[in-house]
Each structure stands twice: as C-alpha cells, then as structure tokens.
Amino acid sequence: MYGDKSIDKPDWLPDDPTSDEASQMVLNQSETLEQAEITGYMSGYFDGEGCIKASVQSEESCDLNYRLKPGLKVETAQMAGLFDAEGSISLLASTLSISKLNYQLRPKVQMKQAQDKTMLEDIFESYNDYIEFDYNLRKIHNENKPNRQPTVVAHISSKRDIKNFLAPLLPKLKEKQEQAIIMLREIIPRMERDIHLNKEGFIELMKWKELLDREKPMGNEDRKYTVEYFQDLWADDLDDDAQSDLTHFQSAHGD
Numbered sequence: 001m002y003g004d005k006s007i008d009k010p011d012w013l014p015d016d017p018t019s020d021e022a023s024q025m026v027l028n029q030s031e032t033l034e035q036a037e038i039t040g041y042m043s044g045y046f047d048g049e050g051c052i053k054a055s056v057q058s059e060e061s062c063d064l065n066y067r068l069k070p071g072l073k074v075e076t077a078q079m080a081g082l083f084d085a086e087g088s089i090s091l092l093a094s095t096l097s098i099s100k101l102n103y104q105l106r107p108k109v110q111m112k113q114a115q116d117k118t119m120l121e122d123i124f125e126s127y128n129d130y131i132e133f134d135y136n137l138r139k140i141h142n143e144n145k146p147n148r149q150p151t152v153v154a155h156i157s158s159k160r161d162i163k164n165f166l167a168p169l170l171p172k173l174k175e176k177q178e179q180a181i182i183m184l185r186e187i188i189p190r191m192e193r194d195i196h197l198n199k200e201g202f203i204e205l206m207k208w209k210e211l212l213d214r215e216k217p218m219g220n221e222d223r224k225y226t227v228e229y230f231q232d233l234w235a236d237d238l239d240d241d242a243q244s245d246l247t248h249f250q251s252a253h254g255d
Contacts, residue, residue: 078123090109090110091205101197105191107162107183108155112153113151113152114152120137131164135154135165136156136157140152176215182211190208199237203227203230
C-alpha cells in the first residue's frame with residue numbers, strides 16, 4: 001500500500017484528496033446533488049458486487065494474435081441500485097378500439113437517464129448477458145428544451161421479460177421493492193390468466209394498479225382512469241358479487 005511509509009509513491013500518482021475535496025470532485029462531475037447521490041449509491045453497490053476484468057481473446061490482426069479486452073460485469077446489486085434511482089414500474093390503462101372492452105392494460109418497466117446513451121446501453125447489455133430478457137432503448141433529444149441533455153430511455157414491456165428482469169433484483173431493491181412485489185406477485189399472474197379481458201377482471205387489475213401507483217411520489221392524483229371510472233362505466237354489466245368484491249378489496253387495503 002502507498003500509505004506504508006516504506007514504499008515510495010510514484011510521481012504520477014496524485015496526492016490523496018481530503019474527504020471534502022473528494023466530495024467536491026463528485027459534485028463537480030455531477031449536474032445536480034441528486035446525480036451525485038446516485039453516483040455514490042452506484043459506487044457502493046459496485047464496491048460490494050462489481051467486477052472489472054480484462055479477458056484474453058484471439059485477434060489475428062494483433063502481432064501476438066491475442067489481445068486484452070477490458071470488461072465490466074454488472075451484477076444484480078448494481079442494477080438494483082440503478083433501478084432504485086432511475087427506474088419505474090407501471091401498469092398503464094389506455095383505450096384500444098380493437099379490444100372487446102375498448103380498453104387495455106399494459107405492464108411496463110422503464111429506466112430513464114439524462115446522459116450519454118453508451119453508459120445505459122452497456123449496463124443493460126452486460127446484465128442481459130446472464131439474465132434473459134428483451135428490452136428497447138432509445139434517445140429523446142428534448143428539442144423544446146435546448147438546455148437539457150438528451151434523455152436515454154430503456155423499457156421492458158412483455159410480461160415474461162418483466163418477470164425475468166425484476167425477479168433477480170427483488171431481494172436487493174429498496175425504494176421500489178414494494179412496487180416490484182405487486183407487479184410480480186399480483187399483477188402479472190392475473191394477466192397471465194387473462195382475467196383483464198373481461199370487465200370484472202379488468203377492474204380487479206385496476207385495484208392493483210392503484211396500489212402500485214400509491215407507492216410512487218405522484219400517488220393517484222390527476223389520473224383519468226381509476227377503479228371508479230370503470231366501475232361507473234360498466235355499472236350496468238357488473239353483478240352484485242363483483243361490486244361486493246370491490247368493497248372487500250378496498251376495505252382490506254385501507255380505502
């Protein structure tokens with residue numbers, strides 16, 4: 001260790017910063033305090049679970065026919081930290097004219113960052129090396145807001161891929177663990193049984209949607225599609241048992 005006085009520090013190695021200087025270095029490299037906190041959070045997870053390696057690969061164009069390739073392996077803890085900071089779990093209700101009900105429910109997992117695309121893309125590719133799931137990644141340029149960096153969005157939409165992505169993260173999530181439990185244990189199993197394709201089942205999924213949304217900062221405010229919206233819309237078609245089930249569900253969950 002260079003802290004050992006018996007070993008000379010190389011001239012090229014800078015002096016160790018004080019704790020205040022180190023904190024300022026992080027802040028100087030971050031647009032906001034929030035980004036600095038995210039950086040620190042991810043650094044802690046990487047210290048605990050991360051792996052930086054250099055692999056040897058055959059390379060005919062190299063004089064030695066081999067080359068060293070640096071790599072980064074993203075473990076579940078790093079992805080959990082990033083997802084807690086930047087991710088979201090949603091069940092979206094929208095109109096769909098080709099549906100028998102004229103409405104549809106779609107689960108979605110999304111991660112968004114205002115930074116260069118390469119970092120998020122590399123993280124997803126690395127995690128995807130050993131966790132099987134499909135995802136889409138796109139960049140939004142914020143043309144109406146010239147002072148903002150492009151936003152990079154990665155999203156997962158199929159039930160299978162959402163399960164594969166979230167299940168390994170569940171034990172390590174903090175901020176979004178309750179949301180992940182609702183999605184994995186309540187919403188997706190019901191959608192796999194297609195209960196949302198009839199009116200009673202659709203309303204039952206809407207109840208779980210509202211519980212999911214309750215875990216988010218926005219809560220259920222200013223949302224057009226609610227349980228009450230569909231209950232009123234389909235009131236003539238719902239039997240007394242469905243109405244009674246709604247009352248019991250709301251009572252059990254504090255409504």
